[in-house]
Amino acid sequence: MQAASTWDWTPGKKTILEDATACSSEYEWMQESVASPDGESLAAIVKLGDEEFTMCVNGEPWENVFEKAWNPKYSPDGRLTAIVMTDMAWTVAIEAEAWEETYDFVWNTSFSENGEIVAASIQSEGRYGWNVDGTPWDELFENANNFVLSKDGSATAAAVQVKSLAQADIAGFQSGIFSVAVGGVAWDSIFMNCWTPAFDATASKVATAIRTSLYDYSVAVDGKAWPASFACVWEPAFNPATGEVVAPVRHQGAWGMAQDGKILWKPAFFQCWRPAFSDDGKILAAIVAPEYGKFTVAVNGRPWEAMFPVVTDLVMSPDGATIAAQSSEDNVNFRIMVNGKVWNGTYDMAFGPVVGPGGNVACRVEKAGKQAILLNGKAYPESFDQAFDPIFSPDGGKVLIRGVAGGKYQRIVAEAGAFKG
Template sequence: MREGWDWETKNKVIANINEWKEKFIDIRELTPSPDGEKIAGIVQPETRKFTLCINGETWEELFDRMYSLKFNLDNEPICLGYADYQWNLIIGEKGETRWENTFDMAWNLTLSPDTKSIAINFRTPEMTQGVCLNDQPWENLFVEVRDVIMSPDGQRTASRVQINPRRELDIFWFYEKNYTIAVDGIPWDNSFMSIYGGVFSDDGNHVAVCVMTDLSKYTIAVDGKTWNKEFGGCWEPIFVPKSSDVIAPVQTQEGWTLAKNGDPIWPYFLQVWKQKFSPDGKKIAAVVALASGEWTVAIDGNPWKITFNQMVLDPHFSPDSKKVAAVVKHNNKWTIAVDGYPWETWFDNVWDPIFSPTGDKIAVRAEKDGKYFIVVDGKVSKEAYEWLWDPVFSPDGSKILVRCIKDGKYCRKVFSVNEI
């Protein structure tokens, strides 16, 4: 995909956003395409009317509401639009592709990893809810459908669903098991007091989720069957790559640990969560707390030697599985820590680390003193921007695509890594 992008032109001014601000009442969800060649925004050309503007060109059709603007990997915009009392999914640079199905309400627009599949939650005029995948709504509908869980191949969906309607003024309803998981619209036989954190296995044949079995008991359910142990708490599970085995953080009397199919596999910590497998499937990284205000990352149960007193966000493995990087917060400042070593420069805000294809470089966008910068391996770019989106490495890792707002204009810039 990235091989076909323009990696030679160093600077393109795509659109003047300041002119948009003068032309429209409001601009929302300003979003660049993956290749940086397009910038789209939901704009308000007149009171209570919305449309899409791409590179300064607006659609002719107006909508009463629009939101959830995204681009697929083919650089086509996708969003939800409301007109004539119906919500619909809209695809294409001119909005030329629409789903045949329309809805009373639509939300949680979700794309598969390859962006070929699209799913949403929807509500009907009869006040029932479901999931629609690629314009095919579930046949079974429910009182309430909370989210969209999509299989890695984009061919299946699941969601937390409410199977019993709330009884008015009946507070004891909340003590009953009114929730379950529906997979492709088919509910599990088992139900629970609460459900969260659902995920598909790699092959899309299994679903795991955190469940509340009693007022103070939690466990993991896989395909409707719970682990044979209950815990004081659980966080979101993940599947072992290419397997039906499940890993999840659980709270025991000894503390928090990672459990595999219900059995602890790590030492105990004050907290464990955000676990992630390496690309080769041989390592597990997770955020852990050694004590109050002592956050760090553990690899296969072994914590980094350094800790941070406020926050550590999700760990990220390099493509070769050899490095781990994470956003960290310490003394009200942010930076990136790599294999336990924080960058020397600290920022007011930092976004997720992005590894180069070979794993030898890390790029991020960061904020400092109200300006935004590209940072590579701790080195801050010479140029500051009014706004930035995540940088993108070229396929060989030698160049970086920068999508930015500079002097009120949306620009597409290409730098060699050594220029940063």
């Protein structure tokens, strides 16, 4: 989430809504609420009547009403979107304005990092593709999934089915029917499977995990497969500095990391996935399991000492100096790990650490049904029935806390010193 300096960063608490469930129109029900990035608004889908759905923002419903609405999301620049249906046709509504183009189905609303570009997956007459800011791909496909939007929003890609397949035609499938389409144009090369395409830093190249036969896995970059194949691969990632591509690979029963088809981290792990780079490409981290049932984070191939049954939500600061993740045991006893050190508290749930400028780490956690915000291991004294993920101020010195407590929706700007718990 990109915080803007224009937001109100005056430390202190502001009650935005005395009643978070209030709406000036009478409604049958209100659904789960979403908070705007700047914390000034709280929105939720409300059902006003038969086939009458809309968004209610800070107690005021949109003027437009739709037959259906779902997937409310704020863009990073604070625009409220929802996927809506009118006359059986679907589209995306942004701040109450629906795109003119409608489709047989729309889902997967996505945003560029700065929020300026809004894109969504569409299906029109059984053909699939991306729609960016209301404009669909020129060519749609028989099927498309694994949709991905570049960080800057300038490019879209998806795994697409480029050949038709008769029912139960296993030979046809094995000869390859999938490819990757970038901006609606499919690669010439066809594979059995394409998964998890990813853009490079300049949004000009795409790498994807592929399966070329029932047992041969590899990575294709701009349609060209690595010469080497592996027993299995997971999601590839581009080195933002050099453009090299890495992907976790399985070789002789163990997982390691390959770069451009050659082994980078010796396959010695029970698991290795979610590779992440620092901006300078010098630090590569991934979630790994050095032993069976014991997970941690490996940085440039070296695992942290602290190991837990489950590790998820790996995040890294752009400079690579701060790497955080969360761990759990049987989906409880959640802990936050930062650079290999484990914070003291354990929680019933953690919602993924957030790394801020300057290497501070914040996280929303839940204990006994109450949610709280942690900064560098210490909790903000107030807890919420429902909170939203913390957002750092541009200088990293303050944390924006958003949450509903006692029915009130509050917006709190907290300085580091305020986290005492």
